[in-house]
Amino acid sequence: MTIFALRSPVSGSAARLGSLKIVAVVVAVTGLVAALLAVVGVNPLAAGIAMWNASLGTPRAVGEVLVRATPLLLIAATLVPSLRAGIYNIGAPGQLAAGALAATLIALNTADLPTGLVLLFCAVGSCVSGMLIAFVPGLLKARWKVNEIISTLAFNFIVIAGLGYLLNGPMQSDFANLPQSDPLPASSSLPTIIPGTRAHIGLIVAIVAVLLLWALQRSRLGYRLRVFGANPSLARQAGVDPRRYVVWLMTLGGAGAGLAGWMQVAAVDHRLYTSIAEPVGYAGLFVALLGALHPVGIVLAALGLGMLLHGGESLQVGAGVSPEIVHVLLGLILFAYAARSPRGAALLGNAKGVMSRWSSSKQ
Amino acid sequence: MTLSEMTLPETTLPDTRLVLSGITKAFGSNQALGGVAVDLRHGEVHAVVGENGAGKSTLMRVLAGHMAADAGRMVLGGQQTRIDRATPGHREGIGFVEQEGGLVAELTGAENLILAEGRGFWSDRRNAGRRIQEVADRFGATVDPDVPVHALSVGERQRLEILIILARGADILILDEPTAALATQDAETLSEIVRGFVSDGGSVFYISHKLHEVKAIADRITVMRRGVVVGHHRSADVTVADLAAEMVGEIDQAGLRRLSQDRDPAPDDDLIEVALGARTQAAHRRSSEPVCVLHNVSAAAPYRGEAALEGLDLRVHAGEVVGVAGVVGSGQSTLAEVLAGLIRPSSGRVELPPGPVAYVPENRHRDAIALSLSIRDNLVLHSHRRPGFRRGPWFNRAVVDRHATEVLAGARVLGAGPEQPVSSLSGGNQQKLVLGRELDEGPALVVAHNPFRGLDVRAIQDVREAVLGACERGAGVVMISPDLDEILQLADRVVVLFGGRIIGEVGADDVDSLGRLMGGVA
Numbered sequence: 001m002t003i004f005a006l007r008s009p010v011s012g013s014a015a016r017l018g019s020l021k022i023v024a025v026v027v028a029v030t031g032l033v034a035a036l037l038a039v040v041g042v043n044p045l046a047a048g049i050a051m052w053n054a055s056l057g058t059p060r061a062v063g064e065v066l067v068r069a070t071p072l073l074l075i076a077a078t079l080v081p082s083l084r085a086g087i088y089n090i091g092a093p094g095q096l097a098a099g100a101l102a103a104t105l106i107a108l109n110t111a112d113l114p115t116g117l118v119l120l121f122c123a124v125g126s127c128v129s130g131m132l133i134a135f136v137p138g139l140l141k142a143r144w145k146v147n148e149i150i151s152t153l154a155f156n157f158i159v160i161a162g163l164g165y166l167l168n169g170p171m172q173s174d175f176a177n178l179p180q181s182d183p184l185p186a187s188s189s190l191p192t193i194i195p196g197t198r199a200h201i202g203l204i205v206a207i208v209a210v211l212l213l214w215a216l217q218r219s220r221l222g223y224r225l226r227v228f229g230a231n232p233s234l235a236r237q238a239g240v241d242p243r244r245y246v247v248w249l250m251t252l253g254g255a256g257a258g259l260a261g262w263m264q265v266a267a268v269d270h271r272l273y274t275s276i277a278e279p280v281g282y283a284g285l286f287v288a289l290l291g292a293l294h295p296v297g298i299v300l301a302a303l304g305l306g307m308l309l310h311g312g313e314s315l316q317v318g319a320g321v322s323p324e325i326v327h328v329l330l331g332l333i334l335f336a337y338a339a340r341s342p343r344g345a346a347l348l349g350n351a352k353g354v355m356s357r358w359s360s361s362k363q
Numbered sequence: 364m365t366l367s368e369m370t371l372p373e374t375t376l377p378d379t380r381l382v383l384s385g386i387t388k389a390f391g392s393n394q395a396l397g398g399v400a401v402d403l404r405h406g407e408v409h410a411v412v413g414e415n416g417a418g419k420s421t422l423m424r425v426l427a428g429h430m431a432a433d434a435g436r437m438v439l440g441g442q443q444t445r446i447d448r449a450t451p452g453h454r455e456g457i458g459f460v461e462q463e464g465g466l467v468a469e470l471t472g473a474e475n476l477i478l479a480e481g482r483g484f485w486s487d488r489r490n491a492g493r494r495i496q497e498v499a500d501r502f503g504a505t506v507d508p509d510v511p512v513h514a515l516s517v518g519e520r521q522r523l524e525i526l527i528i529l530a531r532g533a534d535i536l537i538l539d540e541p542t543a544a545l546a547t548q549d550a551e552t553l554s555e556i557v558r559g560f561v562s563d564g565g566s567v568f569y570i571s572h573k574l575h576e577v578k579a580i581a582d583r584i585t586v587m588r589r590g591v592v593v594g595h596h597r598s599a600d601v602t603v604a605d606l607a608a609e610m611v612g613e614i615d616q617a618g619l620r621r622l623s624q625d626r627d628p629a630p631d632d633d634l635i636e637v638a639l640g641a642r643t644q645a646a647h648r649r650s651s652e653p654v655c656v657l658h659n660v661s662a663a664a665p666y667r668g669e670a671a672l673e674g675l676d677l678r679v680h681a682g683e684v685v686g687v688a689g690v691v692g693s694g695q696s697t698l699a700e701v702l703a704g705l706i707r708p709s710s711g712r713v714e715l716p717p718g719p720v721a722y723v724p725e726n727r728h729r730d731a732i733a734l735s736l737s738i739r740d741n742l743v744l745h746s747h748r749r750p751g752f753r754r755g756p757w758f759n760r761a762v763v764d765r766h767a768t769e770v771l772a773g774a775r776v777l778g779a780g781p782e783q784p785v786s787s788l789s790g791g792n793q794q795k796l797v798l799g800r801e802l803d804e805g806p807a808l809v810v811a812h813n814p815f816r817g818l819d820v821r822a823i824q825d826v827r828e829a830v831l832g833a834c835e836r837g838a839g840v841v842m843i844s845p846d847l848d849e850i851l852q853l854a855d856r857v858v859v860l861f862g863g864r865i866i867g868e869v870g871a872d873d874v875d876s877l878g879r880l881m882g883g884v885a
Contacts, residue, residue, distance in 0.1 A: 215756070215757070218757040218758050218760075219756055219757055219758070220747060220748070220753070220756075220758070223740065223743070223747050223758070224747075226733075226736060226740060227733055227736065227740065227744065230733035230734070230735045230736050230740075231729075231730075231732070231733035231734075233729055233730045234730065234731065234732065234733050234744065236705060237703070237705065237722065237730075237744060237745075238744045238745065238747070239748075
């Protein structure tokens with residue numbers, strides 16, 4: 001039902017109803033968070049202003065928002081095609097960590113090469129390792145119908161645990177007895193695109209991914225994906241090999257997550273930590289769902305989430321609130337989204353569509 | 364018969380068990396029921412006939428409590444009963460056998476009975492099987508209540524479901540198109556059970572659009588069209604031809620005018636003939652050129668409960684319609700998918716025509732259309748590869764839409780645009796769309812599996828014409844159906860499938876040997 005609601009085409013009145021619902025949800029969630037802040041003795045208005053200033057007040061702050069939105073957008077854009085087909089690859093954290101690990105290893109061992117080459121190697125290496133990590137659950141699903149939610153989740157644990165071993169052992173930095181790698185050489189860091197900020201070329205990669213996603217709608221491949229998502233049995237008659245599509249869709253998500261890992265380690269952290277995938281990994285899936293699997297939607301969702309993540313970090317300074325309040329907020333948004341999908345959609349926006357579909361299928 | 368007679372059922376009769384009056388129900392702007400009145404007496408079979416979308420099933424869903432009515436009254440056993448809301452579970456004493464079947468396939472018959480009674484901890488587990496058996500014995504039916512439902516044939520499943528409903532003590536039985544997927548033998552057993560139940564004082568609502576069948580089994584017949592009752596007869600007093608005319612709406616001049624606006628009006632005599640099941644006079648077009656040869660083909664079944672092919676031989680010539688008869692589950696789906704190129708045979712020789720094969724699958728929603736997509740997306744399933752449809756890397760929407768509109772017009776799906784969701788079409792129009800899409804590729808072989816399932820006479824007529832048209836153009840047609848009448852009406856020759864093999868071939872007029880062959884007696 002959830003998937004159905006996500007895929008169904010939105011008609012005019014349904015879209016109006018949909019935006020009305022979004023407004024209602026925003027009001028409810030904001031109200032809840034404000035009440036929560038008031039309970040712990042913080043002026044909600046002051047907190048709100050602090051967050052706003054922190055996320056959009058200065059060009060530097062905007063840059064920080066973009067830095068946080070970039071990996072989310074990239075992961076979301078590569079997850080959307082598989083989500084549209086009802087494939088839930090929740091392995092972005094593991095794939096991202098694998099990508100970051102590959103980028104770190106390459107960067108640490110190619111310090112003498114020119115920057116352009118290092119960047120290229122890091123990008124390709126991280127992308128391929130993310131794809132490999134996603135390929136295995138894809139193959140398991142295509143061949144033996146292994147549930148991809150469980151297998152990708154398992155891979156997250158495996159990869160993060162492997163990363164923990166490496167960072168506590170062979171790859172541990174000499175600098176301190178902490179689970180972290182040596183700093184990445186300057187030659188591997190990503191060029192910034194907006195002067196005075198940390199916004200880097202990864203943003204361009206993410207935007208290209210979104211544009212490709214948009215173009216997909218009207219292309220032949222996009223058509224086949226659409227049919228595959230709507231009815232795999234029918235897609236077979238259009239010459240689609242469902243098993244191959246499953247593997248490729250899973251692998252595509254891995255590519256995006258792997259690249260996001262490269263961006264995180266080479267442009268933001270400059271060292272590999274075991275916490276590399278937090279909170280970006282799952283948040284990417286969140287952005288894809290919140291953006292209703294639509295190119296424009298995921299851009300808005302990624303920017304919004306980027307603002308929240310960065311603003312939350314500044315709350316401590318600005319309003320004396322612990323940044324965890326942002327996680328509460330995120331949880332509430334996710335909860336509102338989940339509550340909206342299955343029953344809410346059937347009761348409100350889709351009631352008419354579901355009824356007509358239902359009655360036409362029964363008569 | 365005047366209108367007032369029809370809307371006021373004889374409520375005063377002492378043997379009346381159920382009275383429904385003034386039932387209305389709308390789905391959005393679509394008025395599915397517009398003030399329907401019917402009644403049901405003790406010990407009778409009351410048939411409700413009508414085309415697709417006439418409102419038969421909706422009425423029965425309201426009666427069974429699956430669906431709330433917008434307005435209306437229901438008196439059940441002398442008691443006023445609420446119908447403005449759906450009942451969870453089932454209404455006491457009413458058993459509804461829907462077309463799709465309502466048993467849990469993984470459980471046995473006895474377990475299904477326990478589940479349906481919903482008494483949880485207090486279930487009488489030990490005696491459940493015996494209770495089903497007792498009911499079966501009473502009506503002279505054979506059934507095994509202790510094997511999982513998925514191991515039973517379609518006919519056995521339906522019989523089991525009816526017996527479970529009766530074992531639960533229902534005195535009103537609703538059968539919705541009960542013979543749609545049954546072979547002749549099973550249909551006979553079904554009517555025996557129905558007769559036995561009625562002579563014990565039970566009452567049956569019998570939904571169908573097969574008029575001969577209805578006339579044979581029903582005591583009274585109510586005809587519905589477009590959500591209203593248009594006729595009400597004692598079965599003995601009415602002819603099948605009259606029923607057909609009433610159902611199609613020949614006597615309703617206003618309706619005719621309305622119809623002719625939204626579709627090409629087929630001459631109504633033709634429609635009535637289709638409703639009566641007249642045989643199409645096929646010209647002799649058959650050539651000696653085979654378009655498709657299967658030799659000693661074995662292939663695995665696509666799903667459980669279906670027979671695999673085991674050494675099947677079949678030869679289809681250009682310009683002929685080969686009917687494939689047989690009990691459901693004899694390998695029809697396997698054969699269809701092998702012919703459509705979707706299943707690779709494990710052994711044997713398959714010679715398919717070099718060009719495309721038109722495939723009309725049995726299960727429309729599962730295999731033939733994507734319900735959540737637009738008409739355009741559903742139409743270009745095969746043609747989306749055509750180079751002319753592209754401009755650079757993208758589809759040329761104008762060209763695609765022009766083509767889609769042409770196909771829709773050719774398939775007589777009128778009043779629908781490419782942008783509309785395919786779910787907005789009626790079942791008949793969806794089927795015509797599928798056929799239009801498949802025939803648009805200029806196939807040398809047409810595989811139609813149960814193509815008339817659930818269609819009304821107008822749609823049947825259109826689908827028939829489309830199939831025969833392809834035949835005229837030199838395609839070989841394989842028509843698979845569990846309904847012998849449908850096959851006999853269209854086929855030039857009939858082969859009988861049993862246990863994954865063709866066990867015989869008969870001319871289209873030799874019904875006796877057909878029946879024997881379908882039972883597996885070669």
